[in-house]
Amino acid sequence: NAGVTQTPKFQVLKTGQSMTLQCAQDMNHNSMYWYRQDPGMGLRLIYYSASEGTTDKGEVPNGYNVSRLNKREFSLRLESAAPSQTSVYFCASRDRPRWNTEAFFGQGTRLTVV
Amino acid sequence: AQSVSQHNHHVILSEAASLELGCNYSYGGTVNLFWYVQYPGQHLQLLLKYFSGDPLVKGIKGFEAEFIKSKFSFNLRKPSVQWSDTAEYFCAVNANSGGYQKVTFGTGTKLQVIP
Numbered sequence: 001n002a003g004v005t006q007t008p009k010f011q012v013l014k015t016g017q018s019m020t021l022q023c024a025q026d027m028n029h030n031s032m033y034w035y036r037q038d039p040g041m042g043l044r045l046i047y048y049s050a051s052e053g054t055t056d057k058g059e060v061p062n063g064y065n066v067s068r069l070n071k072r073e074f075s076l077r078l079e080s081a082a083p084s085q086t087s088v089y090f091c092a093s094r095d096r097p098r099w100n101t102e103a104f105f106g107q108g109t110r111l112t113v114v
Numbered sequence: 115a116q117s118v119s120q121h122n123h124h125v126i127l128s129e130a131a132s133l134e135l136g137c138n139y140s141y142g143g144t145v146n147l148f149w150y151v152q153y154p155g156q157h158l159q160l161l162l163k164y165f166s167g168d169p170l171v172k173g174i175k176g177f178e179a180e181f182i183k184s185k186f187s188f189n190l191r192k193p194s195v196q197w198s199d200t201a202e203y204f205c206a207v208n209a210n211s212g213g214y215q216k217v218t219f220g221t222g223t224k225l226q227v228i229p
Contacts, residue, residue, distance in 0.1 A: 035219075040222075042120075043204065043219040044219075045216075045218075092158075104160075105157040105158040105159075108157050
């Protein structure tokens, strides 16, 4: 019952460093998402991938890039980390084209940029 | 653009008290509605969902929500809360946005239940 798996769970970066957050799902879902969660702001969509081979910007894409490596995996990259990117990052997946389905979330990655 | 408003940011209740968390959304078309719960240190889990049919939806752990289309609301209720309900609750709306089914989350309500 793995569902959505994110790595790492915790990370501390220095300003300007780069890193990639990994996400994999084993539910054969078509759509995958990256959100960031900040206090008082709920979840905001960074990028999404409606299906394998496609990616699109969400509400807050600046400073991030994504790769949909295959149907299972969707990675989020920070090329030059900034303190404003300190947040908890959640990956989610959802079945498509059946749109009346819920999203399943990973355990989250707590990222601190100092 | 669709949006979701959760009126209460922080709610404190004693055990056995009744709970109602407000959620209003703005979108003129067909929507799917969700409530997610996030227990401390954990990921989001689905509490309940509304797609169509009976507007009163029952979820896990005794939670229910009522979809009132005329009020664009989907309030979450529980008759008697327990200490284990301490968590953050998120309302979410799924609607069609440029051909893509976009899910928008509210800012969340932190519920603290005092024994």
